Amino acid sequence: MRGAPVKVLQRVPLFADLTRSEVQQIARLFKERRFAEGETVVQEGSGGAAFFVIESGEATVAIRGKKKTTLKADDYFGEIAMIDEGPRMATITATTELVCYGLTYWDFRPLVEANGVIGWKLLQRMAQMLRDAREG
Amino acid sequence: MKRVVPLEKALDATIFGSKAVGLGQAIRDGLPVPPGVALSGAIVEAVAAGEQPAIREVAKWARPLGGPLAVRSSAMDEDGNAASFAGQHLTLLNVPSADELSAALSKIWWSANSDSAITYRKRVGLFTRPSVGVVVQALLDPEAAGVLFTKNPVTGADERVIEASWGLGEAVVAGIVIPDHYRLDRSGQVLERKPGLKRVAVRGVPGGGTVEEQVPAERVERLCLGDDQLQELNRLAGRCEQVYGLARDVEWAFASGTLYLLQCRAITKAGR
Numbered sequence: 197m198r199g200a201p202v203k204v205l206q207r208v209p210l211f212a213d214l215t216r217s218e219v220q221q222i223a224r225l226f227k228e229r230r231f232a233e234g235e236t237v238v239q240e241g242s243g244g245a246a247f248f249v250i251e252s253g254e255a256t257v258a259i260r261g262k263k264k265t266t267l268k269a270d271d272y273f274g275e276i277a278m279i280d281e282g283p284r285m286a287t288i289t290a291t292t293e294l295v296c297y298g299l300t301y302w303d304f305r306p307l308v309e310a311n312g313v314i315g316w317k318l319l320q321r322m323a324q325m326l327r328d329a330r331e332g
Numbered sequence: 333m334k335r336v337v338p339l340e341k342a343l344d345a346t347i348f349g350s351k352a353v354g355l356g357q358a359i360r361d362g363l364p365v366p367p368g369v370a371l372s373g374a375i376v377e378a379v380a381a382g383e384q385p386a387i388r389e390v391a392k393w394a395r396p397l398g399g400p401l402a403v404r405s406s407a408m409d410e411d412g413n414a415a416s417f418a419g420q421h422l423t424l425l426n427v428p429s430a431d432e433l434s435a436a437l438s439k440i441w442w443s444a445n446s447d448s449a450i451t452y453r454k455r456v457g458l459f460t461r462p463s464v465g466v467v468v469q470a471l472l473d474p475e476a477a478g479v480l481f482t483k484n485p486v487t488g489a490d491e492r493v494i495e496a497s498w499g500l501g502e503a504v505v506a507g508i509v510i511p512d513h514y515r516l517d518r519s520g521q522v523l524e525r526k527p528g529l530k531r532v533a534v535r536g537v538p539g540g541g542t543v544e545e546q547v548p549a550e551r552v553e554r555l556c557l558g559d560d561q562l563q564e565l566n567r568l569a570g571r572c573e574q575v576y577g578l579a580r581d582v583e584w585a586f587a588s589g590t591l592y593l594l595q596c597r598a599i600t601k602a603g604r
Contacts, residue, residue: 228382229442244447245449246445302462
């Protein structure tokens with residue numbers, strides 16, 4: 197199968213204002229990435245390069261060595277890193293074989309640059325997320 | 333450009349990466365390189381994206397190589413940074429056959445797009461889209477393998493330095509054994525032979541991947557190269573210098589009694 201599941205991407209707050217067709221355009225850009233059991237998926241503090249959606253398997257999330265939660269199919273992480281390549285906030289480790297779909301900054305950026313409508317909707321959504329964060 | 337070519341036709345390092353072009357040059361100059369094909373960065377990306385025509389094209393070219401396969405990343409020469417990607421990009425030894433190649437290519441593509449690779453690219457000032465070519469070759473099952481410096485990388489002396497161990501050369505490159513250490517002058521005169529401590533040999537396993545196999549006790553400290561093999565390596569060093577220039581870092585292997593060149597690059601300042 198090519199691309200990430202659209203139904204999962206539609207749950208991502210960043211994409212909340214996009215139409216199904218726009219989400220489908222983004223979904224097609226994802227590439228499958230597999231991790232072995234025990235493999236580090238992302239490392240806290242490391243620069244982030246991609247947004248991941250979990251297709252199958254499980255992974256744990258830990259911050260400063262303390263386990264916070266478990267991720268499973270249809271969970272996602274790293275959507276902000278896909279825009280700014282900023283540092284990862286947590287370490288995620290595969291606890292089973294993990295199949296993800298990943299979208300890199302370098303695949304996402306040309307789509308947004310070429311499509312002002314998507315870009316504007318993302319900007320508005322990020323402004324809203326910023327407001328929400330400020331209001332606590 | 334989504335292309336696959338025989339290694340000897342890989343001419344452009346911005347399309348196929350430096351390793352592919354270097355090995356292609358070696359074949360054109362008559363050096364003993366195992367047969368293989370070069371994959372452009374674009375076709376590696378297309379395979380990682382699950383594009384069926386690209387997957388079929390790559391499998392078609394790789395099938396005549398048989399199996400198992402050595403699948404090595406071939407970094408693009410971006411502002412002279414190709415060599416420094418060696419530690420970032422993945423190499424997968426012992427991919428069972430052409431049918432398993434697309435999963436291997438996906439892993440290599442992601443290795444060039446991983447968090448650590450992107451962080452590294454930023455640190456060296458590269459803000460362009462990552463791309464990685466690939467070299468696919470028949471995997472050798474060597475009796476012994478290792479590295480050869482055509483000039484001493486530590487002292488700078490004009491002599492050959494050889495490090496060797498049993499099995500695949502990854503045991504030497506990854507530092508999991510203390511390899512045999514040899515020094516030869518340019519005429520082939522052996523200046524030093526020091527047995528290492530080679531407790532394991534890296535070998536391919538059926539079904540894919542490699543394993544660290546225990547070396548029988550009587551072979552752990554036995555030299556793995558004889559005089560004839562040292563002379564062959566000295567001749568290879570000379571040929572590599574003729575083709576590529578002085579001060580080369582060469583990866584080699586003896587398989588079924590034949591010497592093969594696996595990689596040849598400039599010695600870096602810090603040695604390896």
